[in-house]
Amino acid sequence: MVPQQTPRGAERFELRLEATGSQARTALTDTMQRLAQLGLPSHRAGDIQLVLAEALNNVVEHAYENAGHGAITLLCDLGPETLDICIVDTGKPLPGGVLPPAEFPDLAGPLDGLPEGGFGWCLIHELTSCVQYRRENATNYLSFGFRIS
Amino acid sequence: MTLTTTETDGARIITVNADRIDAAMAIQFKEDMREKTDPGPERVILDLSSVTFIDSSGLGAIVAAMKQLGDGRRLDLAGLTPMVEKVFRLTRMDTVFTLFSSLDDAVPGLDSGSSGGSYL
Numbered sequence: 599m600v601p602q603q604t605p606r607g608a609e610r611f612e613l614r615l616e617a618t619g620s621q622a623r624t625a626l627t628d629t630m631q632r633l634a635q636l637g638l639p640s641h642r643a644g645d646i647q648l649v650l651a652e653a654l655n656n657v658v659e660h661a662y663e664n665a666g667h668g669a670i671t672l673l674c675d676l677g678p679e680t681l682d683i684c685i686v687d688t689g690k691p692l693p694g695g696v697l698p699p700a701e702f703p704d705l706a707g708p709l710d711g712l713p714e715g716g717f718g719w720c721l722i723h724e725l726t727s728c729v730q731y732r733r734e735n736a737t738n739y740l741s742f743g744f745r746i747s
Numbered sequence: 748m749t750l751t752t753t754e755t756d757g758a759r760i761i762t763v764n765a766d767r768i769d770a771a772m773a774i775q776f777k778e779d780m781r782e783k784t785d786p787g788p789e790r791v792i793l794d795l796s797s798v799t800f801i802d803s804s805g806l807g808a809i810v811a812a813m814k815q816l817g818d819g820r821r822l823d824l825a826g827l828t829p830m831v832e833k834v835f836r837l838t839r840m841d842t843v844f845t846l847f848s849s850l851d852d853a854v855p856g857l858d859s860g861s862s863g864g865s866y867l
Binding site: 619647659702714 | 802807829
């Protein structure tokens with residue numbers, strides 16, 4: 599991963615990473631550290647880290663189908679009241695070209711049938727104030743916003 | 748990641764010695780859990796007190812670890828930190844697992860330092 603350093607005090611920054619699980623984890627911890635340095639209140643860090651993790655995992659596992667490579671750019675814009683994040687990749691589009699629904703999987707029924715996945719998008723919808731997706735020029739743009747005050 | 752096993756009366760405690768259970772380690776976690784629980788007693792308690800972050804892949808790995816215990820056995824969770832507890836609550840998985848705020852709550856008498864139980 600090549601961290602793109604921005605001048606001290608800047609509230610916008612970007613990170614570039616390759617689509618692997620370990621780079622996603624490093625990008626996540628680097629981003630959270632950078633946001634903390636820029637003054638993100640610590641009580642908001644947990645939700646933001648979780649949403650970022652779910653979104654990055656989705657790109658690694660589905661857009662790039664766990665191929666072990668593929669460029670991802672993460673853009674963060676921290677304002678006084680809000681944090682906006684955009685994740686850009688050139689992998690496969692989301693199914694149907696739209697955001698997946700925010701329905702949590704059904705947990706009824708025998709333990710054997712309990713879902714082991716399908717929670718990621720629900721958590722993203724639940725923990726953000728807005729989520730948007732667009733596909734342009736074979737590129738995915740997933741952006742979400744958080745209120746941080 | 749490392750898992751540490753402690754035997755108590757009627758339960759095996761498995762402590763996660765890592766601060767996160769995420770997508771990068773979910774498969775390894777599931778395999779390590781199988782190694783630590785098969786075979787084993789009916790009740791297994793997963794001590795999550797060191798874990799400050801879990802994502803949906805980590806959650807899925809814990810669900811898988813419970814399912815692979817098989818019939819008649821159970822996986823209880825202890826020592827959930829606030830963000831981990833929040834993920835279980837938002838996904839309603841707190842209705843599937845029994846959650847204890849600490850290991851002491853999960854295994855009364857544990858702090859006596861004796862694995863053979865304490866007599867007062």
